[in-house]
Amino acid sequence: MIMKHRCESKELLLFRSLHVRMNLMEKELTYYTNLEKGFEGERYFDERWAKHLSDDWIILNDLTFEVNNTVFQIDSTFICNQAIYLFEIKNYDGDYYIENKKWYSKITNKEIKNPIHQIDRSGSLFRRILQELGYNVSKISIEYYVIFVNSEFHLYQAPIDHQLIFPAQINRFMDKLYSKPLPQLIDANFKQAEQLLSVQLIESPYSRLPEYSYDNLKKGIMCSNCRSLIHKISNKNLVCTRCGHREGIESAILRSIKEYKLLFPKRRVTTNNIHDWCKIINSKKLIRRILSTNFKAQGIGRSTFYI
Numbered sequence: 159m160i161m162k163h164r165c166e167s168k169e170l171l172l173f174r175s176l177h178v179r180m181n182l183m184e185k186e187l188t189y190y191t192n193l194e195k196g197f198e199g200e201r202y203f204d205e206r207w208a209k210h211l212s213d214d215w216i217i218l219n220d221l222t223f224e225v226n227n228t229v230f231q232i233d234s235t236f237i238c239n240q241a242i243y244l245f246e247i248k249n250y251d252g253d254y255y256i257e258n259k260k261w262y263s264k265i266t267n268k269e270i271k272n273p274i275h276q277i278d279r280s281g282s283l284f285r286r287i288l289q290e291l292g293y294n295v296s297k298i299s300i301e302y303y304v305i306f307v308n309s310e311f312h313l314y315q316a317p318i319d320h321q322l323i324f325p326a327q328i329n330r331f332m333d334k335l336y337s338k339p340l341p342q343l344i345d346a347n348f349k350q351a352e353q354l355l356s357v358q359l360i361e362s363p364y365s366r367l368p369e370y371s372y373d374n375l376k377k378g379i380m381c382s383n384c385r386s387l388i389h390k391i392s393n394k395n396l397v398c399t400r401c402g403h404r405e406g407i408e409s410a411i412l413r414s415i416k417e418y419k420l421l422f423p424k425r426r427v428t429t430n431n432i433h434d435w436c437k438i439i440n441s442k443k444l445i446r447r448i449l450s451t452n453f454k455a456q457g458i459g460r461s462t463f464y465i
């Protein structure tokens with residue numbers, strides 16, 4: 159059972175929005191593309207494999223911890239009555255090779271982080287977290303793996319390392335977990351999961367977001383399907399000219415308010431501000447109605463804002 163679902167990080171959501179509303183520099187764009195790709199790979203792993211685990215497993219997604227000023231993240235954590243499994247999920251595609259224990263992309267010839275080191279480090283830091291929570295880690299079986307989910311990934315001179323699970327091995331690896339004879343989960347397992355959730359960082363303190371300001375961003379409502387800015391309204395629906403997706407005006411405005419609040423947590427939500435932000439909604443009256451039915455009004459008259 160899933161005790162922590164996976165959702166987009168705040169950083170990814172902000173990048174998604176900024177990517178449409180301003181010009182990112184090449185470095186930022188590469189970083190953002192990798193975030194999207196990583197998230198896509200993790201979702202794929204969840205849908206294709208993790209969700210088929212029985213109720214004898216607890217699944218915790220995207221745990222971020224800090225130990226001794228070191229922040230680390232674990233993409234998927236599976237807890238059963240006998241062991242804890244930690245997974246780093248990689249959505250690499252294309253060819254890679256190893257030289258002197260270093261990993262390189264064959265396309266760019268640039269070195270990438272050695273995933274074995276990465277998971278070993280996360281594994282030992284995870285042990286520290288359990289220790290700090292009062293567990294005797296020598297009595298807990300903790301296994302860590304790197305899973306390469308993209309079938310287009312190839313690693314030349316791949317080492318025989320049981321911690322690396324390549325695309326053609328994932329089914330067999332997961333079949334073993336599915337068919338593992340397990341005693342039922344007990345209260346202590348749930349308690350352990352809850353303790354881990356209680357000490358995680360809600361947000362990673364490191365972010366590579368570019369600087370942005372309200373005035374410098376393009377205004378308008380983003381299509382919920384293809385994320386381009388929408389220019390057309392027909393019969394109470396917003397119609398995306400790029401992908402044809404239709405969405406009711408109210409839901410689109412609410413989505414835009416959410417995005418506005420994420421980008422500008424200190425800026426007030428007022429009828430005028432949201433009218434300016436959405437850009438293509440002519441009626442301020444409509445925006446005021448949506449705000450007053452979905453938020454709590456503070457202040458009176460022109461100075462009314464919503465929370």
Ligand SMILES: [Zn+2]
Binds near residue numbers: 384386398399400403
């Ligand atoms: Zn669209």
